[in-house]
Amino acid sequence: MTKPRFDLIGLFAFLLLAFVMGVMLSESFEQPAAENAEKPSLSTLSELEHTAPAPRALDIQRWSTEQGLRVLFMPAPELPMLDVRLTFNAGSARDGDQPGLAMLTNGMLNEGTGTLDTTAIAAGFEDLGAQFSNGAYRDMAIASLRTLSAAEQREPALALFRQVVATPSSPADALARLKNQVLAGFEYDKQNPGKQANQAFFKALYGEHPYAHNSDGTPASISALTADHLRAFHQRAYSAGNAVLVMVGDISRSTAEQIATELATALPQGPALPALAQPSKPTPGNQHIEFPSQQTHLLIGELGVSRSDADYPAVYLGNQILGGGGFGTRLMEEVREKRGLTYGIYSGFSPMQARGPFMISVQTRANQSAGTLELIQQLLRDYVAEGPTQAELDAAKRELAGSYPLSNASNADILGQLAVIGFYDLPSDHLQRFMQQVQALSREEVRDALQRQLKVDDLLVVTLGPTVEQQPIPAPGSQTLPAPSSTPEH
Known part of the structure; x- marks a missing residue:
């Protein structure tokens, strides 16, 4: 994950930002406003793109459900919306000898639930004005929901979110389509020097450690994965005890507890996966x-x-x-x-x-x-x-x-x-x-x-x-930049 870089833009901007930071760093957090306090009126989430965020205190509340789901909640009554994210200890470091397993499992979440296909899932979120997103990385896999906080939109959106995250069916046609997309990506990667260099670096750095392999897998491993493999991984790695739930939005603590309990009950039941071993020092x-x-x-x-x-x-x-x-x-x-x-x-x-x-x-x-x-x-x-x-x-x-x-x-x-x-x-x-x-x-x-x-x-x-004859680099003061052969790799 790339960290954002920012530049200071003038003294006024710096002073303004410093003031906001002072509010957010305050150790005496303000009490959240009442749920029925006056808020901007929103009919769709797209209106938020034109709404300036207001400074707020970080009133972070934590607890765990009976099923082992760890919860972090921050009330944010300034806007009538709710953001929800489930983070699972289910990244590619948990692939074992099946590289690409975590990526495919996460990618199939919104492709079908047994009662709903991918079109119905997409239409369900869209009709509610809600947004679903997901992704898998080396350490973690995530599933996120953004919805309006009014009960008439929030409750059906959360019900659909629970169904998508807790009971994916991995239908054969969708799995075949996703695997074909990944396999086509491997062909593209052959012409992507930055991707090849990055994969070689991780392999050299981590050797046999789980971080070493490509999170997307290999052509052979992707071809061999089946829906049964994905279901077994989901049952083990998408359990309530192996997840963290985060909620930020315009809801009360009691509502947040209800949401957490319903999600924890819907997810597969099981403990957290064991901690990863530390990698061995590579040979320089x-x-x-x-x-x-x-x-x-x-x-x-x-x-x-x-x-x-x-x-x-x-x-x-x-x-x-x-x-x-x-x-x-x-x-x-x-x-x-x-x-x-x-x-x-x-x-x-x-x-x-x-x-x-x-x-x-x-x-x-x-x-x-x-x-x-x-x-x-x-x-x-x-x-x-x-x-x-x-x-x-x-x-x-x-x-x-x-x-x-x-x-x-x-x-x-x-x-x-x-x-x-x-x-x-x-x-x-x-x-x-x-x-x-x-x-x-x-x-x-x-x-x-x-x-x-x-x-x-x-x-x-x-x-x-390429292997070419080398020339000395310019002395300090030269300003001639090389023309990039492709988009610079950052």
Whole structure:
């Protein structure tokens, strides 16, 4: 998952955002407004696109149902709507020896329920003015609902949502269609250098760990999967005890408890799946993949941190300065601005249940790829050894302080944040605590955390491109940028 990057736009905008952040970070949360308080009148969800979100206190409430479903609820009476998300510990890390199983199971949720086919499901949500969405990733699988909060729309929308998530039938015709789409995607991926490089990097980084394989599976594994495989996985991984329910919207606590109980009762019954093992340290080194192109893709990295690692705030802030904050980062300044070697270069930690990757990604001219790699490695070595300057640290803190309110400005934003808190079992005040931790960090603390987590001599390097005679990279000051051979991979 890519983290958004924001730029400060003028002093007035910064002061306004800082004020909003102050409201949201307040430890003395306001009591939510009464359910019958005056609200904007909405007849359809599409009207929300033109409605500015109002600042609100984060009144996060948590409990578990008898079936083991963990629940996070935040009242949001400002708008007459409700957002619901179920997050299952059912990502591709749970595929076992059947790569693509989690992806296909999630993709089939809204394709049929036994009594409803995919057309009836889509029409049911549309007639109610509701929106259903779903997706599967390495750690998790999700199913989300957005509906108006009035009982006449909310209750039938939730009934349909329960049926879709709890009792998918995986009809044969729909499964065949989805499998054909995935198989066609594999053919497209053969011409997608960024996708090939990314898959090779994960395989080299994780070896036999569940994070290593492609979440979409392989042609052989997808072809072999049947509806019975999907039903068995759903019964095991989509159980109430293996899920987190998040609700943000214009409902009371008692209504939220009723919704949670009904969902927990409808889902398969079972415990949480066991925790993932930590990956083994990979053997550092370089891997080259031959590919006909004018450019070379470079992926450079190593194992990073898990979501619960105490160093995460420090390495997150440090990475914003290195290459995670867009223009103005060290990598962008030295590789793009001063030497014109690329249109974009980015770095990032991706914390997951187990140690996620730290990765730097860039595309550059094939005949300057060796020099670009050496430059990036030296920049990383210097940064890890010295840490950020005080000016860099202060600027990064200001930008994060200004952008933080925007990341929680809407119900959908907060829903996503609470889903992360619930799934990774973080404290309810994680959002506020994280920002406080970041703002309190010193240069030395950031440097020390980077030194603990990044070992420049342990880097894995995957290059994908043609083997060509190499030329020296330009000296600082050159501004000539290479023409991209495709859409830049970020």
